[in-house]
Amino acid sequence: MSQYSGEHLIPGVLGNAFVALTFAAAALSVFAYAMAFFQKGDSSLHWKKLGRKSFFISSIASFIFIGIMFYLLTMQYFEYHYVWEQINSKMSFKYILVAFWGGQSGSFMLWIFWHAVIGLFLLKKERHWETEVMGIFALVMMFLSSMLLGIYIGDYRLGSNPFRLQRDVVDGFGTIWSLIPDYLQLDPRFENGKGLNPLLQNYWMIIHPPTLFLGFALTLVPFAYAAAGLLRKSYQDWIKPALPWTFVGILVLGVGILMGGAWAYESLSFGGFWAWDPVENASLVPWLTLVGAGHLMLVNKNHQRSLYSAFFFSLISFILILYSTFLTRSGVLGDTSVHSFTGDGMLGQLLAYLVFFIWFSFMLLLVDKKARIRFTLISIVLTITGFMVDLNAILTQSGDFILTWRGLILLIAFTFTTVFLINNYLLHFPREKKEEELWSREFWMFIGSLVLILSGLQITFSTSIPVINLLFDTKMQLVEQAARNEEFNRWQTPFAIIIAILVAFTQFLKYKNTDFTEFIKKIAVSLGISLVLTFVLGFIFQFSHYRYLILLLASLFTVIANFDYWIRFLKGKLNHAGPSIAHIGFGILLLGALISQNKQQVISETTFGYNLSMLGKEMSNNSDVQIFRGDTTEMKEYFVSYSDKVLDGHFLRFNIDYFGKEAAQYKIGDRMKFEDNVYTCKTEHTSQNNFQAELKNWEMISDATVDDYFKAKPWSAFQPSEKLYTLQPFVQLNDMSNVAEPGTKHFFDHDVFTHIKYADLNPGNQSAEMPPYELKGKEGDTIGNPGFIVRILSIEGIKQKDNASFGLDSSDLGAVVHLMINDIWDVNLKYGIPVDPIFVVKNNMEFTSKPVFVSQINTTFNVKNIAPKKSEEAHVHEPGDTTHVHEAEPVNSDSTKVKNGFMMGESEITIEVTTPEFIVMHAIRFPWIMILWLGCIIMALGTGMAVYHRVKRA
Numbered sequence: 001m002s003q004y005s006g007e008h009l010i011p012g013v014l015g016n017a018f019v020a021l022t023f024a025a026a027a028l029s030v031f032a033y034a035m036a037f038f039q040k041g042d043s044s045l046h047w048k049k050l051g052r053k054s055f056f057i058s059s060i061a062s063f064i065f066i067g068i069m070f071y072l073l074t075m076q077y078f079e080y081h082y083v084w085e086q087i088n089s090k091m092s093f094k095y096i097l098v099a100f101w102g103g104q105s106g107s108f109m110l111w112i113f114w115h116a117v118i119g120l121f122l123l124k125k126e127r128h129w130e131t132e133v134m135g136i137f138a139l140v141m142m143f144l145s146s147m148l149l150g151i152y153i154g155d156y157r158l159g160s161n162p163f164r165l166q167r168d169v170v171d172g173f174g175t176i177w178s179l180i181p182d183y184l185q186l187d188p189r190f191e192n193g194k195g196l197n198p199l200l201q202n203y204w205m206i207i208h209p210p211t212l213f214l215g216f217a218l219t220l221v222p223f224a225y226a227a228a229g230l231l232r233k234s235y236q237d238w239i240k241p242a243l244p245w246t247f248v249g250i251l252v253l254g255v256g257i258l259m260g261g262a263w264a265y266e267s268l269s270f271g272g273f274w275a276w277d278p279v280e281n282a283s284l285v286p287w288l289t290l291v292g293a294g295h296l297m298l299v300n301k302n303h304q305r306s307l308y309s310a311f312f313f314s315l316i317s318f319i320l321i322l323y324s325t326f327l328t329r330s331g332v333l334g335d336t337s338v339h340s341f342t343g344d345g346m347l348g349q350l351l352a353y354l355v356f357f358i359w360f361s362f363m364l365l366l367v368d369k370k371a372r373i374r375f376t377l378i379s380i381v382l383t384i385t386g387f388m389v390d391l392n393a394i395l396t397q398s399g400d401f402i403l404t405w406r407g408l409i410l411l412i413a414f415t416f417t418t419v420f421l422i423n424n425y426l427l428h429f430p431r432e433k434k435e436e437e438l439w440s441r442e443f444w445m446f447i448g449s450l451v452l453i454l455s456g457l458q459i460t461f462s463t464s465i466p467v468i469n470l471l472f473d474t475k476m477q478l479v480e481q482a483a484r485n486e487e488f489n490r491w492q493t494p495f496a497i498i499i500a501i502l503v504a505f506t507q508f509l510k511y512k513n514t515d516f517t518e519f520i521k522k523i524a525v526s527l528g529i530s531l532v533l534t535f536v537l538g539f540i541f542q543f544s545h546y547r548y549l550i551l552l553l554a555s556l557f558t559v560i561a562n563f564d565y566w567i568r569f570l571k572g573k574l575n576h577a578g579p580s581i582a583h584i585g586f587g588i589l590l591l592g593a594l595i596s597q598n599k600q601q602v603i604s605e606t607t608f609g610y611n612l613s614m615l616g617k618e619m620s621n622n623s624d625v626q627i628f629r630g631d632t633t634e635m636k637e638y639f640v641s642y643s644d645k646v647l648d649g650h651f652l653r654f655n656i657d658y659f660g661k662e663a664a665q666y667k668i669g670d671r672m673k674f675e676d677n678v679y680t681c682k683t684e685h686t687s688q689n690n691f692q693a694e695l696k697n698w699e700m701i702s703d704a705t706v707d708d709y710f711k712a713k714p715w716s717a718f719q720p721s722e723k724l725y726t727l728q729p730f731v732q733l734n735d736m737s738n739v740a741e742p743g744t745k746h747f748f749d750h751d752v753f754t755h756i757k758y759a760d761l762n763p764g765n766q767s768a769e770m771p772p773y774e775l776k777g778k779e780g781d782t783i784g785n786p787g788f789i790v791r792i793l794s795i796e797g798i799k800q801k802d803n804a805s806f807g808l809d810s811s812d813l814g815a816v817v818h819l820m821i822n823d824i825w826d827v828n829l830k831y832g833i834p835v836d837p838i839f840v841v842k843n844n845m846e847f848t849s850k851p852v853f854v855s856q857i858n859t860t861f862n863v864k865n866i867a868p869k870k871s872e873e874a875h876v877h878e879p880g881d882t883t884h885v886h887e888a889e890p891v892n893s894d895s896t897k898v899k900n901g902f903m904m905g906e907s908e909i910t911i912e913v914t915t916p917e918f919i920v921m922h923a924i925r926f927p928w929i930m931i932l933w934l935g936c937i938i939m940a941l942g943t944g945m946a947v948y949h950r951v952k953r954a
Contacts, residue, residue, distance in 0.1 A: 004167075005184070005185070006079075006182065008077045008079070011071060012072075012165065014064075014065075014068055015072075015163040016161065018061045018064045018065035018068070019061075019163070021061040022145040023058075025057040025058035026055070026139075026141040028050070028051075029051045029052075029054035029055040029058060029134070029138035029142075030051075030139045030142055032047045032050040032051030033047070033051035033131050033132075033135030034135060035047040036135075037131050037132065048131055051134060052134070054138070055123060055138050056123065058116070058145070059116035059117075059119060059120050062109075062112050062116050062145065063113070065109075066113055068163075069082070069106070069109060070096070073086065073087055073096050074096055076089060076193070078190050078192065079190060080165060080166065081164045082103060082105055082106070082164070083193060084166050084193045084194055085103055085193070085194050086103050086106070086193070086194075088192045088193040089191075089193070090192075090195070090649070091196060091201075094203075094206060095196055095200075095201055098206055098209075099196050101209045102196050102205075103162075104160060104346075105148060107209070107329070108144060108147045109162065111144060111216060111217060112141070112145060112148075114210075114213055114214045115220070116141070117217075118137075118217055118220075118221065119134065122134065122137065126241070132228030132231050132232065136220070136224040136227055140220055143353050146158060146159050147346065148162055149161065156348075159349065160346060166190070195734060198732040198737060198738075199268070202263060204259060204267070208259040208262075208263050211252060211259055212256030212260065214252050214256070215255075215256045215257075215283075216253070216286075216321050218249035218253065219318045221242065221245035221249065222297075222317065223318035225238040225239075225241060226238060226310075226315055227360075227361070227364055230311065230364040230365065233367065236304065239310065242297065242314070243298070246293055246294040246314070247947045248947050249317075250287070250290050250291055250294055251940060251943040251947055253287045254287055254939070255940050257280075257287060258936045260280060260283070261273035262933075265744075265753075266741075266744065267741050272600075272926075275485065276488040278327060278328075279328050281460075281463045282324030282328055284456075285320050286320040286321045288452045288455055289320060289453055290317040292309075292448070292449035292450075292453060293313035293314045293317055293449075295448065296309050296449050299446065303442050303511045304432070305436055305442040306445075307429075308425055308431070312365065313449060315364070316453075318361075319357055319358055319361060320456070323460075325353075325354075326350045326353075327464070327467070329350060330351070331347060332467055332470060359376070362375070362417055362420070362421060363376060365429075366420055367424065367429055371424050374420075379413070382412060386405075386409050389405045390405060392405075392473075401474055402474070404472070404473055406471060410471060437513040437514075439513060439516055440509060440511060440512055440514065442511060442512075444505075444506045447502065448498075448503070451495055451499055452495075452499065454495065455492060458491050459488070462484075462487070462488065462491075489597075490547075496554070497547070497551050497554045498554075500555055500558045500587060501558075503558050503583045504554070504557040504558045504560075504583075504587075505519075505523050505557075507583075508561070508565065523561060526557060526561035526564045529556075530553055530557040530561075533556050534549065534552050537552060541595060541598075543598055544598065548594060551590065551594055552591070552594060554590070555587045555594060556591065557587075558584070558586060558587030559584050562580045562583040562584045562587065563580075563584055566580040574945065575949060578942050578944070578945030578947070578948070578949055579942065579946050581938060582939050582941075582945075582946060584939075585936070585938030585941065587935070588932075588934055588938060592928060592929060592932025592933070593932050595927060596926045596928060596932055599927050599928075600924055600925065602922075602923070603637070603638070603752070604623060604624050604625040604921055605622055605625075605635075605636065606621050606625045606635060611784055611785075611824050612626055612786055614784050614786045615786050615920060619757055619758060623922060624757055624922050625640065625922075625923070626918050627656070628918040629642050629644075629917040629918065629919075630642070632720055634718065635923070637661055638658050638724075639659040639718075639719075640656055640657065640659070640921070642656055642918070642919050642921075643657055645759075647763040648730075650733045651730045651731070651732055651733070652730055652731045652761060654729055654731075654756055656726065656727045656754065656921065657723055658724045658726070658727065658745075659720035660721035661719070661720070661721060662719060662721040663686045663688075663717065664686070664716055664717055665684075665719065666684065666697070667681060667684050668681055668683065669681060671701075671708070671713075672698070672713055672714065673712040673713070673715065674691050674715045676826060676828050678708050679698040679699060679700050680698065680701055682697055682698060682699050685697045687717045691715055707856065710823070710856035727743035727744070727752070727754050729741065729742050729743035729921070730743070731759065731761055740756045743755070748930065749930075750925050750927045750928065751925070751929050753923065753924045753925075753926060754923040756920070757920045759920070768916060769915065772914045773913055774912055775911045776908055776909065777790075778792065778907060778909060779795060779907075780792065780793075785824070785913070786915075787824060787859070787915065788824055788859070789821070789824055789826075789829075790861075790911065791821075791822070791832075792818075793818040793819065793820055794818045795816070795818070795866070795907070796815060796816045797815045798815055798816060798838070800812075800813075808840055811842070812840050812842055813842075814841070815838070816838050817837055817838075817839065817866075817909060818834070819834070819836070819837070820834055820835070821835055821857065833854055835861050836852065837861050839865075849863045859914065860914040861912075862913075863910070863911060864912040866909050866910070
């Protein structure tokens with residue numbers, strides 16, 4: 001067996017040992033608490049003490065292996081696969097934290113950490129419900145720690161070991177390292193790591209994931225109490241201890257989601273705080289159901305109503321957390337989300353984790369003992385059947401739908417579960433003898449919870465299309481990003497309207513029943529003010545669809561009604577004001593989202609200038625602006641200038657200066673071009689908005705030359721005024737990918753959001769030129785290009801007797817490619833510049849060329865190659881691109897073999913073009929987005945006040 005030098009094996013061995021101890025102690029705790037549940041008296045107490053000690057040991061062991069992982073990351077031991085994957089020596093220390101939870105295994109370790117912290121707190125405080133609650137906590141700890149074991153049972157791997165060495169990873173650097181004792185010194189790849197995903201290198205990622213995973217862990221508390229209540233058949237008592245924890249979970253998970261929105265707004269270049277990305281949705285849906293659970297608990301606590309719903313929402317919230325874990329960590333969303341994890345071979349284990357708790361939850365809801373046994377037996381039979389049959393075997397097929405054994409088993413399981421739950425609820429579950437009154441608070445709070453779960457179902461279904469395709473072999477297609485956003489907005493707007501209206505008026509209702517006339521009097525003032533403000537704001541903002549006007553009314557009604565309730569009925573006191581303040585924040589959040597998203601405006605539209613679509617399909621003059629370095633370009637109400645780019649670590653920052661606009665001042669003799677003509681100014685004047693309106697001040701030059709046309713600037717009614725501010729959108733330069741991140745200017749009433757879509761990303765290029773790119777075509781082609789049009793007129797061979805006059809050797813084979821260059825907006829091709837680059841073949845083998853510099857457009861043309869025609873369509877070479885940024889890459893300068901007959905027949909001509917340096921920038925104005933962030937803060941503050949008040953009362 002090989003002995004390796006330089007490896008630090010002890011931390012890894014200890015890490016693996018403590019992962020195993022965490023799992024084993026958690027399993028022992030589960031067993032002990034299960035025995036304590038079934039035993040009585042001293043025997044139960046004995047088992048409970050064992051379960052308590054085992055959970056404590058499991059938690060401490062988890063803290064130790066988490067600490068070991070931090071040690072490995074801090075010491076940069078790149079022989080460990082997880083360390084090599086997540087960090088490199090260029091990363092600042094603050095991102096070591098991000099690197100810890102940035103990978104698949106790290107996210108589970110973060111979840112385990114919070115799970116252990118909450119579990120230890122409950123272990124100290126909870127005695128009455130300890131057996132059931134801590135038994136469930138130990139069970140989840142066992143499942144979570146199993147995700148890190150990385151042990152093999154036959155050919156199946158249980159978990160993904162975070163302490164694996166790089167030489168032991170199948171897809172690492174190769175099994176050759178098992179033969180080389182000093183591989184760490186020999187291979188330079190071990191001197192540095194791959195590094196953190198560039199999308200995660202943001203300060204929000206230091207606080208967003210810990211907050212989000214704390215929210216995930218907190219959803220287990222109401223789940224555990226609800227399960228305990230069902231196990232004991234104590235259907236009311238569990239709500240009191242679970243209620244504060246539920247609202248803490250609502251607060252923390254909600255804040256975590258909003259932090260994710262802030263990260264997306266500052267780091268992702270889709271232009272917004274929410275893109276309905278599957279990973280975003282996966283965390284939103286459990287929050288919606290947890291909100292429903294909390295409000296249903298309030299109903300039950302005050303009037304003992306909606307008990308079954310309170311159980312169901314409490315259980316389903318944690319199940320949806322598990323489902324979100326399955327979605328984001330199984331790899332099924334790898335092609336549909338910008339920040340999901342790869343599967344790492346854990347799909348089956350994650351699915352088993354999810355299915356177990358689905359069975360466990362629904363089994364508990366079947367309060368009848370016989371029903372539980374039948375449900376469990378059917379579940380076991382279906383599971384065994386799944387192992388025995390070929391799950392992919394096709395049973396029937398119709399169109400795109402294929403029914404396999406896998407699909408059939410799932411359909412049977414769903415049907416039986418639904419029948420069992422309905423039957424059990426109707427026959428065995430304790431229910432209220434009298435239904436809620438229509439105008440009671442508990443009735444409308446139940447309706448609100450129902451709307452929340454319907455909203456979550458729609459989001460879950462649309463997000464789960466890849467899972468549905470996987471399970472049922474269907475071929476449902478995911479829509480593109482823009483269409484996807486519109487689809488979600490169209491579905492979710494009605495749900496948001498209903499929830500906002502319910503949040504507005506429900507608090508004015510009494511429990512049990514309310515006099516309708518009295519109720520109308522209470523809400524009349526708020527509703528009247530909301531209608532007036534809706535009319536005013538609707539007129540100002542001119543929303544494009546009626547549903548947005550209704551949402552505007554609902555949002556305003558939420559804010560005003562809750563403020564009214566706080567002032568008039570709570571007398572402005574803070575003790576009980578938490579829910580009202582949280583609801584006010586929710587209404588403000590909806591209002592900010594409505595205005596900022598529906599009235600956002602692309603301000604980088606440039607209807608004049610270069611045809612940017614030639615640079616790539618993602619770019620357009622309708623949404624982007626091209627700025628040459630040192631030039632000032634008009635853009636909506638601004639002039640913008642690209643002055644410089646600066647390398648700051650691995651961030652390449654682009655300095656974009658923003659200038660105001662003022663009416664252009666023209667003097668006698670100034671020359672401007674408008675459409676195909678050149679004009680000279682006859683009288684000194686201040687420009688008007690329309691060239692035709694001031695045509696009397698200009699005289700067309702009928703005999704304008706090509707130089708006249710290209711020297712004249714395009715006419716504009718405006719000129720730059722004072723400098724307003726500078727933005728620095730930047731691109732992260734990384735080995736794995738280059739990622740554009742926006743620069744944003746914050747104002748009181750709007751934000752200006754910019755990001756780079758196309759640029760030269762070589763920080764060492766100081767030539768003020770873009771790297772060359774290629775155009776391809778044949779004789780007679782007209783090729784569109786950003787900035788000008790290239791027409792290939794003809795190829796003219798150079799006779800060998802004339803070689804000397806062209807500066808060629810007597811044996812050279814040469815030709816002239818006759819080009820004509822026109823301005824991109826010279827639609828009638830009046831002002832063409834003839835360009836005649838020469839290419840040469842020496843000794844029938846080596847290619848050389850003589851480029852031509854065109855001073856009018858500051859561009860060089862060089863014939864790269866002529867070859868037999870391969871394609872009928874001329875096309876523009878698109879320079880290499882990254883996930884978010886098109887990066888101009890140099891063309892290879894390798895010599896090319898060309899046959900003697902290259903001038904005969906149709907040939908494909910490759911022209912190399914070198915232009916001055918420029919960038920393509922995208923800019924958006926978000927009006928009143930600060931309303932949204934203000935709403936987030938107020939909603940979190942109000943929820944925190946409500947939690948504090950309930951904990952204090954408890």
